Amino acid sequence: MNDPDVRWTVAQRYEFMEWRIYWTGSVNRRDLETRFQISSPQASVDFRTYQEIAPGNIEYDASEKSYVKTRNFRPVFLTLSPERYLAQLRAIESGAARLADTWFEKTPPVEIIPEISRGPEAYVLRAVVDAIETRSQIDVFYQSLSRTGRRTICPHALVHDGSRWHCRAFSVDRQEFRDYVLGRILSFWPPEPCDIDPADDLEWSTDFVLRIKAHPGLDAEQRAAIEHDFRIEGGERKLKMRLAVAFYFVKRHNLDLQSHPDVPPARIQLWLENLEELNREIASAKERSKRLITGRSNAL
Secondary structure (H helix, E strand, O other), X not given: OOOOOOOHHHHHHHHHHXXXXXXXXXXOHHHHHHXXXXXXXXXXXXXXXXXXXXXXXXXXXXXXXXXXXXXXXXXXXXXXXXXXXXXXXXXXXXXXXXXXXXXXXXXXXXXXXXXXXXXXXXXXXXXHHHHHHHOEEEEEEEOOOOOOEEEXXXXXXXXXXXXOEEEEEEEOXXXXXXXXXXXXXXXXXXXXXXXXXXXXXXXXXXXXXXEEEEOOOOOHHHHHHHHHHOOOEOOEEEEEEEHHHHHHHHHHOOHHHOOOOOOOHHHHOEEEOOHHHHHHHHHHHHHHHHHHHHHHHHHO
16 A cells, blocks of 8 residues: 555555456446445445545446546556466465455456365364474374374474475474475374574575576577566576575476486476585585584583
8 A cells, every 4th residue: 555644444445446447347336335344325435535546547437337447547555466366366266265255256267277285184284383383392193205103393484385385394303404294294292392493494594596597408489488487587587595495496497407318498498507506505504504403412
C-alpha cells in the first residue's frame, strides 16, 4: 500500500478491487460485499473514495454493471505479481487452499502435475516446528534408503528443495548438520533440551552468490530463449542463497551434470560458472562446522 493515511482494512478492499480489475477485467459492488461482508452503501463509498485516491484508474461500465480499468490504470495498492497469482492458482488446484481463501472468483482452466512424494503428517510437522521454536532435540523414527531406524536430531530450520520439505538439523548420532526429509519421519519421542548452537551450521549461515548463464553449448537463438525464461540479463544472473540450499539448486537444475558429455546442453539449459568454487565452499563449511562442534564438546 502506498498511502499511509488509508486504514489497513480499507486498503485491503482497495487492493482487492485492483486485483480483480487487473486479473479478471472488472469488479462490482457485490464482489466487495461478498468478499468482505460489508453493506452495499459501504461498497459504493469504497468505489467513490478509491476514485478520489486513484483518479482515472477505473471507470463504470453501465452495460456490464461493473467497474473496469482504463488505459491509464496503474495499481496504487496492489503489487503486480504473476508469481503470487500462479502460486494461489496452484494452491487451489492442489487442494492446499480453498477458492474462498483467495481473491479468485473462479479459476481459468488449469492442470497441475500431481505431487507424488509424500509430505509429512501434521503431527510430525508440529513436533519438528515445536523443536525448532524451543531449541529441543527429538528422537525420530526415520525411514531412509540406507538405514531405517531411530535418530536423535536437533532441528533448527525448514528447507524446501523445490519438491520436498526437509528439516535442517544437527545429527547427534553423526555429530554433524544434515537434512531430513519430513515425509520420512514416521514417529517421534518427547523432546529433550538441546545444547547445540545453530550458529555452528556454517552451510546454513553462509551465503554464496551463484553466477548463472545459458549453457554455452546452445546456439545463439537457444541462449536467447533461456535468458528470457530465467531472467538472465547481460549474459549472467547472480543468485544469492545459503550454501545448504545451493546444493538443492544445483541438483534440481542438473548443474552437477553440466560438463557431462552424454547430457545434451538443451536438456540442462543452464550453466553454473562457479560450480567448482561452490563445491569448495560447501566442503569448507562442513569442515569448519565440525571443528566448531568438536571445540565446544571439548570445552565441556
